[in-house]
Structure formats: structure tokens, C-alpha cells
Amino acid sequence: ATRATNPFENRRFKYKELKVITHDFKNIIGKGGFGLVYFGKLQDGIPVAVKMRSESSKRGNAEFLAEARHLARVHHKNLVSLIGYCKNRKHLGLVYEFMDGGNLEHRLRGGDVSHGETPLTWLQRLKIALESAYGLEYLHRSCRPPLIHTDVKTQNILLTSNLEAKLSDFGLTRAFSSESKTHTSTRPAGTIGYLDPEYYTTSRLSEKSDVYSFGIVLLVLITGQSAIIDDDDGEKVNIANWVHERLSEGYLDRLIDLRIRGDCDHNSVRKVVDLALQCTQHVGRDRPTMTEVVEGLMESLQMVLCSMQSSSIETSDDSGVAADVQSVDVLEIEEAR
Structure with a gap:
């Protein structure tokens, strides 16, 4: 780099x-x-x-x-x-x-309505996810020695006023050896809800620990829920378990944040849900790499853009769509990687 x-x-x-x-x-x-x-x-x-x-x-x-x-x-x-x-x-x-758009958690919770902040669209959420994934992929692949962030969460993804995303808070970041790609730590690491379940039994962190946390970020982006959810019985459950349960009942629609449910490409959402669930596999070796995550998000973004362009051709009213599509130039994002 x-x-x-x-x-x-x-x-x-x-x-x-x-x-x-x-x-x-x-x-x-x-x-x-x-x-x-x-x-x-x-x-x-x-x-x-x-x-x-x-x-x-x-x-x-x-x-x-x-x-x-x-x-x-x-x-x-x-x-x-x-x-x-x-x-x-x-x-x-x-x-x-200074990042003048605040953090992703704040924007997902509703943002600053007095300053005209509106709920993030699915396209904006995907772009934020992709840019954050690029930052994490860089830490894992391009740094020597590679770095594990260890505290990936929506609060640590900062935004500019134009919604450009950047990872922050590197206080717990660890270097790991290129041979083992792990770091043993007896100190607290990460945030409950986002923390790799393997860490509780092994005290080991790896690049796949970041992948798990990023999978939780994706689920929070899709659902608008917190990483820890109060279920129907009043018990606290991890968002990954909550999503698995809803999917087993055949309720993809009910997973999607109500604010974007009627205005998003459901095939694209399904692809990102599947990707997030791969990221949150309990065993680290079963999770994808951040490079594979980036590729999956790129494909999902392409699906959204194709769907929007088709929709604009059918309705012959492409003014709003063109503005949205223009704001996400896939090639430009790919070149920034």
C-alpha cells in the first residue's frame, strides 16, 4: 500500500x-x-x-x-x-x-433529525459496509506484520458528512505473527455482542475474530437492531441467533429494518444476510476472509445498482435513481481498495 x-x-x-x-x-x-x-x-x-x-x-x-x-x-x-x-x-x-458525520451506531439509531439526517438507505448501508470492509482487509492483508483490530463495531465506524466510512479506535489492535495468525491475550478485548465466541474458550484472537465482529455489524446494518436483542420472552440474545431463528421460520422480510423494508432489493439483502451468517460461524476456520467478504459485498452492491437501473428504465423516471447510482461508483470504490 x-x-x-x-x-x-x-x-x-x-x-x-x-x-x-x-x-x-x-x-x-x-x-x-x-x-x-x-x-x-x-x-x-x-x-x-x-x-x-x-x-x-x-x-x-x-x-x-x-x-x-x-x-x-x-x-x-x-x-x-x-x-x-x-x-x-x-x-x-x-x-x-475529524469525522463530521458521527458514528454508524448514532446514524442507525436515528441520527440528528434537527440537522436533516434521514434514515440510511439500503444502498448507503451497503456502501458503508463495503468501505469498512476495505479498511479491515487492509489491516489483515497489507500491514506487516498484519494487524487484528479486535473491536470492530458500529460505534467504531466513523462517517464523513458525505457518508464515507472509516474504521477508528485502534487502542486494542494487536499484531499477530504471519505463521500462526493468532494473538493470545488474557486482557479484555472487544465488545459484548461483537466478540468472537471462540475467544471465551481459547483467549485467542485472529483475523477471523475481526471477521466475526464484522458479520455482526452487517446484521445490525440489515436489521437496525442492536448486537444484543431482547427477544419475545424478555431474554437477551445475540443478533446472529435471533436472525437464524427468524430465517428458520421463513421470515426474511421481518428481519429487514422497517425504515428500508419497502425500498430495498431483497435479493441483495438475502445475499448480505447469508454473508453475515458465514462471518458469524462459531468456528473461526469456517468463516470467510475479509477479501472474500469484500467480494461478496461488491456483488451485492452490483445487484442493487442493476435493480435500480432496471427500475428507472421501466418507469422512465430516473432523476432520483440516477443521483443515487451516481453517488456509488463501483469502479471508483474498487480502485480505492
Whole structure:
């Protein structure tokens, strides 16, 4: 992968600079395992997100600095860029590019209606899934040594205002040896609902652990549900089990998010459901690679675009469809891989 030119690459900030950038840490835009995230602007007006490690954080300095180390060496269109860092005896901070569209979880929960945010269409959801898959495929295939993200979830997929998707939060990312492609960890990893079930018995993470988590992301995109669902009996079940149960009853329609149910290509949805269920197989070796996931999502996207073009020809009203199709140039997305 070619290394992007970044004028701020590895820039070290003083703590007092971060105070100026963030207007004395005035505007909180997020909260993670390390601490709070603040909005800021560099001297030239470029908006940034500043993540500061809180003293009460359960994650140590080593993990915080691991995030900086990993991000300093990964460069991909669908991974959030690290602009710089701050490290002194009292403070640790990371400065990122600012993603003005918020995170995917927020958008799926309804977004900001006051700012005119509408529910994501199936086409938009597919594009977000594909771009996120590209970022994950890059970590697994193009990094040396390869990287396991270990905390793939809708909250860690950030969006621009144009709905370009980028993976974020690399604090728990692990390097794994190219021979075993696994990493043994006794520390907590991932998020309940998204975490590879194999991890509970083996304490081992692999690239297939990321594939499992990504499969859960796909199911959340399709259904609009959370990764853990309250079923009809009031018990909490994993979304993969919930989907299996609905499919066994022959209810594909009832799986689809109500907000897009009447306006999506059901063949395409079925293909992504099947792909997601392959990703969430209990045994890691039975899951596809992220390259295979990317290929499956590309095929599904092509199905949607063909269906939309056919529909526009039949109705001879292609104004809205043309705009949607134009917003997703498959060749352009493929070239960004």
C-alpha cells in the first residue's frame, strides 16, 4: 500500500497546544475506554478530534501508545488518520482527523433529525459496509506484520458528512505473527455482542475474530437492531441467533429494518444476510476472509445498482435513481481498495 503524504505525520504536540486547539477542552464529542474526545481546530482551521487519556482510565499507557504506533504506520482511505500525539509525564493525547458525520451506531439509531439526517438507505448501508470492509482487509492483508483490530463495531465506524466510512479506535489492535495468525491475550478485548465466541474458550484472537465482529455489524446494518436483542420472552440474545431463528421460520422480510423494508432489493439483502451468517460461524476456520467478504459485498452492491437501473428504465423516471447510482461508483470504490 502506498504511503499517504500527510504534512502532520507523527507531529508531536505540547499539552498547552492541545488546550489552545480545543479551546481549553470545551467541546466534548465522544467518550471511549481511554477517556474523553474533544473537538478542536488546528492553527490553519483544519478540524480535529483530540482523544485524551483520563487518569481513571482502565487502559494503561502502553495500550494508549499502541494506538498511536499502529496508526502512525497505517495509511488507508477507510482508516481514520492520526495527525499527531501529545506525551509528557502527566498527559497522553492523540489528535485525529475529524469525522463530521458521527458514528454508524448514532446514524442507525436515528441520527440528528434537527440537522436533516434521514434514515440510511439500503444502498448507503451497503456502501458503508463495503468501505469498512476495505479498511479491515487492509489491516489483515497489507500491514506487516498484519494487524487484528479486535473491536470492530458500529460505534467504531466513523462517517464523513458525505457518508464515507472509516474504521477508528485502534487502542486494542494487536499484531499477530504471519505463521500462526493468532494473538493470545488474557486482557479484555472487544465488545459484548461483537466478540468472537471462540475467544471465551481459547483467549485467542485472529483475523477471523475481526471477521466475526464484522458479520455482526452487517446484521445490525440489515436489521437496525442492536448486537444484543431482547427477544419475545424478555431474554437477551445475540443478533446472529435471533436472525437464524427468524430465517428458520421463513421470515426474511421481518428481519429487514422497517425504515428500508419497502425500498430495498431483497435479493441483495438475502445475499448480505447469508454473508453475515458465514462471518458469524462459531468456528473461526469456517468463516470467510475479509477479501472474500469484500467480494461478496461488491456483488451485492452490483445487484442493487442493476435493480435500480432496471427500475428507472421501466418507469422512465430516473432523476432520483440516477443521483443515487451516481453517488456509488463501483469502479471508483474498487480502485480505492
